[in-house]
Amino acid sequence: MMSGNRRRTSRDRMLADMATVRLRGQLEKLAGGGSEHEVQGTTVTELLKELEATHGALEGWILDERGVLRRHINVFVNGELAEPNTAVSAGDKIEILPAISGG
Numbered sequence: 001m002m003s004g005n006r007r008r009t010s011r012d013r014m015l016a017d018m019a020t021v022r023l024r025g026q027l028e029k030l031a032g033g034g035s036e037h038e039v040q041g042t043t044v045t046e047l048l049k050e051l052e053a054t055h056g057a058l059e060g061w062i063l064d065e066r067g068v069l070r071r072h073i074n075v076f077v078n079g080e081l082a083e084p085n086t087a088v089s090a091g092d093k094i095e096i097l098p099a100i101s102g103g
Contacts, residue, residue: 019092021051027096030057039094044075045084047094062096072099 018038028035032055039054041047049067052059062073068084069075075082076095088094 017090019047019088019094021094021096024097027058027061027098030061031055041088043088044082044086047088074099
């Protein structure tokens with residue numbers, strides 16, 4: 001008989017080492033309609049590069065051709081506005097928001 005504790009699989013351990021990235025607006029659509037993604041990286045830039053590599057349709061929308069965060073994209077780590085070199089840890093909540101503008 002199995003106890004209430006289940007054994008952690010390698011997939012469980014891998015997901016525990018990842019941050020949760022939440023996309024909004026057009027970015028969500030480009031990622032196939034999923035708003036939340038588990039992504040691994042130690043900085044915001046690493047995480048964004050991995051996100052673009054995983055979801056090819058996002059390429060060029062978040063990072064420019066030099067791998068630099070685009071001006072109109074805001075990234076928050078655990079609710080705080082983040083810079084490209086901001087450290088990211090397992091379990092962090094990342095929000096990627098395109099800036100809203102209009103006339």
